Structure formats: C-alpha cells, structure tokens
Amino acid sequence: MTIAFTSTQPGSTWLLVPRGFTTWSLKPVRGEVFNEVLSEATPIKFTFYQNLSFSYSPLEGGVEVAIEYRAPHAALIEEPRGFFYSTQVSASRLDDVRLEVKLPPGSGGDVRVYGAEGYEVGWADGRVQVTAEGPIEGGRLIIEFELPSKRARLMELEDGCFKVKAPSRYEAAARRVLEFYVEIYPSLRDVFNVELEGVEVRLYVPSVEDVARGVGGFIPFTGGKLGDVNLNLFYVRAAEGTVELIALHELVHHLLWRAGIQPSLLWVHEGLAEYLSIELGKQAGLGEAASSRERTLDSVASQLRSFGFIQGWSFNQPGDLTPYYAASYAVFKRLADGYGGLRLYSAFFNYTYARAPIDSDEEVLECLSLAAGVDLRPLFAEWGFKVAGGYTTEWLSSIEEGLARLPSWCQPARLLASLTLRVARALANAGLHDEALAAARVAGGLVAGGEVVSLLIYATLAAALALSFMQLRREKALAA
Numbered sequence: 405m406t407i408a409f410t411s412t413q414p415g416s417t418w419l420l421v422p423r424g425f426t427t428w429s430l431k432p433v434r435g436e437v438f439n440e441v442l443s444e445a446t447p448i449k450f451t452f453y454q455n456l457s458f459s460y461s462p463l464e465g466g467v468e469v470a471i472e473y474r475a476p477h478a479a480l481i482e483e484p485r486g487f488f489y490s491t492q493v494s495a496s497r498l499d500d501v502r503l504e505v506k507l508p509p510g511s512g513g514d515v516r517v518y519g520a521e522g523y524e525v526g527w528a529d530g531r532v533q534v535t536a537e538g539p540i541e542g543g544r545l546i547i548e549f550e551l552p553s554k555r556a557r558l559m560e561l562e563d564g565c566f567k568v569k570a571p572s573r574y575e576a577a578a579r580r581v582l583e584f585y586v587e588i589y590p591s592l593r594d595v596f597n598v599e600l601e602g603v604e605v606r607l608y609v610p611s612v613e614d615v616a617r618g619v620g621g622f623i624p625f626t627g628g629k630l631g632d633v634n635l636n637l638f639y640v641r642a643a644e645g646t647v648e649l650i651a652l653h654e655l656v657h658h659l660l661w662r663a664g665i666q667p668s669l670l671w672v673h674e675g676l677a678e679y680l681s682i683e684l685g686k687q688a689g690l691g692e693a694a695s696s697r698e699r700t701l702d703s704v705a706s707q708l709r710s711f712g713f714i715q716g717w718s719f720n721q722p723g724d725l726t727p728y729y730a731a732s733y734a735v736f737k738r739l740a741d742g743y744g745g746l747r748l749y750s751a752f753f754n755y756t757y758a759r760a761p762i763d764s765d766e767e768v769l770e771c772l773s774l775a776a777g778v779d780l781r782p783l784f785a786e787w788g789f790k791v792a793g794g795y796t797t798e799w800l801s802s803i804e805e806g807l808a809r810l811p812s813w814c815q816p817a818r819l820l821a822s823l824t825l826r827v828a829r830a831l832a833n834a835g836l837h838d839e840a841l842a843a844a845r846v847a848g849g850l851v852a853g854g855e856v857v858s859l860l861i862y863a864t865l866a867a868a869l870a871l872s873f874m875q876l877r878r879e880k881a882l883a884a
C-alpha cells in the first residue's frame with residue numbers, strides 16, 4: 405500500500421495509518437514535513453488504525469510525501485472469484501482522495517465496486533486497475549472481481565477426525581485451524597463426553613454480503629444432516645485468535661449435534677456455541693479475541709429487558725441477529741455462573757445424549773434442571789420465557805407452600821398473596837398462561853418479601869390511625 409500525498413501550498417492534514425498489525429513508514433520525497441502527531445481517531449476509535457496528523461511546507465514549488473505499509477490478504481482469491489477489501493482509507497475532507505487498485509494478473513474487467521461514488525476501470529502495467537475518487541464510504545473500498553480463465557488449486561490437510569480444505573495459497577491459515585482443532589479437541593471431549601468423526605472444514609472467500617452481515621462461519625443443515633464447517637477467510641486478517649474463536653464456535657455446533665440437540669433449537673445451539681467457545685477459548689489462550697467477543701455480547705445483553713424472544717428464533721429470522729446471539733449467550737452464561745460452570749453442561753449433555761433427539765424447549769429445560777439439581781423453570785419464566793402450561797400450576801403450588809410458611813404476623817402479605825394466587829389460578833385454568841405467569845410472579849414477590857410487605861402495611865395503618873387521632877383532638881379543641 406503506497407499513499408502519495410502532494411500539495412503546492414503549505415498546510416497541515418491527517419489520515420489513518422495502521423496500528424500494531426503491520427509497520428509503516430513516512431518519507432518526504434520533496435518539501436518538509438514537521439509536527440507529526442499520532443492520536444486516537446475521532447469520533448470513531450479504530451482497533452487497528454490511528455490518526456496521523458502532520459504539517460508540511462513546499463520546497464521548489466511543491467511537497468510530496470510517501471507513506472508505505474504492507475497489507476497482507478487485502479485481496480482474497482479462490483479462482484475464478486476474487487474479493488478485495490481495502491485498509492481503512494480516511495483522510496482530511498479538505499484533501500482530494502484518489503485510490504488506485506491493481507487487480508491480480510488474470511483478472512477481468514468485470515468488477516463490482518462498493519464504497520466509492522465514482523470509479524473507473526482501466527489498464528495499467530498489463531493489469532486491470534480500478535481508480536476511485538474519494539471520499540470512501542466507511543473508509544473501505546470493496547471490489548468483487550473475477551479471474552475468468554483460472555481455476556483454484558485446492559489443498560487438504562488431515563489430522564485425526566479433522567480434515568481442512570482450502571485454496572492452496574491459504575495453507576498457513578488451514579494449518580492454523582487444523583492445529584487448533586487438534587489442540588482443543590480433548591477439552592471439548594471432556595465437556596461433551598462424545599466423540600467426533602469425519603469433521604470437514606472448508607476455508608472460503610466471502611461475498612460482500614457475508615462481510616456486511618459479519619458471517620464468520622456457518623454449517624449448512626440439509627437433509628437432516630449437519631454439513632461441513634465453513635470458515636470465512638476474511639477473518640484471517642482480523643485480530644489474533646479471531647479465526648480460532650470462530651472455528652471453535654462452529655465446532656461446538658458439531659458436538660451439540662452429536663449430543664442430540666437439534667439445530668432447529670437455535671437459542672440453545674448459538675447460546676452454547678458462544679458460551680463454550682468463549683470459555684474454552686480463554687483457557688486455550690485466545691485471550692483478547694475471546695474477551696472482546698464476550699464484551700460485545702455482554703453489552704448488548706445488558707440492554708435487553710427480557711430474553712424470552714429467543715425462543716422464536718428460526719433459520720429465516722430477518723434483521724440484526726446480534727440481540728439473539730447476546731440473549732442466548734447471557735442465558736447460558738448466567739446458568740453456568742449459578743450452577744457449576746462447565747460441569748453443569750457436562751451433566752446436561754449426559755441427559756440430552758440419553759434422551760436424543762432433543763427438539764423442544766421443554767426437553768431442554770428438563771435436562772438443564774436435572775443437571776442443575778433444581779427446577780430452573782421459574783428462572784426461565786422470570787427471564788421472559790414461555791414455559792409449558794403444566795408447569796404454571798406446579799409453580800403456583802410452590803408459591804402456595806411458601807405462603808403457608810409465612811409467620812402469622814405477616815397476615816397482610818398473606819392476604820394479598822393468596823388473592824393474587826387465586827387470580828393466577830383462574831387465569832391458568834382459562835388457558836391464559838402469560839397472564840397467569842405475570843400474576844404468579846407478583847404473588848411470588850409478595851411471598852418472598854412477606855415480612856417487609858407486612859411491616860409496610862402495618863406502618864401505613866399506624867400512620868393513618870395516628871393522623872385520625874390527631875384530627876379528632878383538634879376537632880375537640882375547636883369545639884371547646
């Protein structure tokens with residue numbers, strides 16, 4: 405990547421330069437450069453880029469500055485398809501930005517360009533060149549291109565039950581994934597207590613839609629079978645450990661499937677794939693990649709008032725799926741925090757394996773409750789889950805038991821709670837389970853806070869009595 409900055413006047417400017425992932429250099433070719441300052445970009449702070457501002461003054465009528473750095477994997481290729489994604493190109497609005505991208509030898513002129521309002525396709529040095537005029541939308545120029553007469557050379561690596569296939573130019577990435585799978589497999593086997601066989605992995609060149617939607621990987625589910633693990637090559641250029649974390653997430657899907665959990669239970673599959681990949685990823689040294697994913701999911705989940713909506717998550721769910729991933733993750737993270745961490749899920753998978761196939765929320769809740777050693781359904785109801793009807797009456801009975809245990813001086817709370825319970829029962833009998841659950845929640849709260857509620861009512865009564873007593877005395881005084 406070569407940035408050539410030219411001007412005939414003195415002045416100052418800024419642009420973005422890489423931070424961390426590669427080194428860069430700045431050389432004045434003509435004129436003088438001074439006051440070089442590196443700072444965080446604003447208003448958007450970038451993980452991999454920072455703001456370089458500098459001042460310049462021309463000599464012999466002009467100034468020319470060259471900034472250079474290497475950007476590996478800017479173009480991803482599996483012939484006949486190619487995908488180019490620029491580095492972050494942002495510069496002062498006062499400057500004119502012009503981008504020249506020479507496509508690899510063998511590329512044709514049939515290109516799709518995203519991010520630039522105006523562009524031209526021409527030839528330079530025997531190669532197709534795309535020239536775009538700035539500003540670049542979002543700082544990224546994206547080009548989908550083709551190498552029509554070429555065919556990809558594919559390679560395959562195998563170790564144990566894993567086979568990784570990739571275009572041979574990505575052998576290093578393929579090896580990274582394979583070695584990571586072999587390394588992490590014993591920990592996964594410990595948690596799941598099942599064996600994998602014949603897992604095939606494919607590294608693929610993404611489309612612009614894959615990148616826009618943030619698809620890190622996927623596994624097709626067709627004909628009642630889980631297919632190959634597909635990993636998006638785009639993430640080989642992301643932070644260290646990102647590809648491994650995505651690969652681990654996808655592999656967890658295969659193990660969940662072996663443990664008898666149907667892929668149609670998306671909240672279970674995605675929640676556990678997120679939770680287990682983050683937890684095991686941290687143990688396997690994917691520190692920053694795992695923590696950063698965790699932070700993203702935590703912060704989205706903390707904005708949600710209820711998690712119940714994930715029950716309806718289906719394969720053709722439209723819109724932004726981040727809240728679905730975040731809520732599903734939060735459910736399994738909180739369960740783990742409360743009931744024994746990874747051991748909870750080891751026990752859970754023993755039950756799912758024995759009862760396979762698991763394809764309903766009721767079965768999942770039963771197996772989770774068995775693993776935790778307590779009925780988790782009230783907790784799920786509190787999280788806003790619709791829990792099967794039969795359960796509502798069970799829950800009401802448990803609240804009734806709690807009510808019976810309240811000391812006799814808590815009469816006010818007992819009275820209110822038993823009235824609310826009667827309403828909840830009537831609603832449940834009428835088949836209005838949501839409303840019954842809401843009423844049950846109120847009754848449960850009255851029982852749980854029985855002593856405080858009663859004290860408050862007594863205090864209110866005492867205050868009212870004192871007030872009317874004082875009023876009485878004042879009236880008497882006036883009469884006298």
Ligand SMILES: [Zn+2]
Nearest residue numbers: 653657674677
């Ligand atoms: Zn997934």
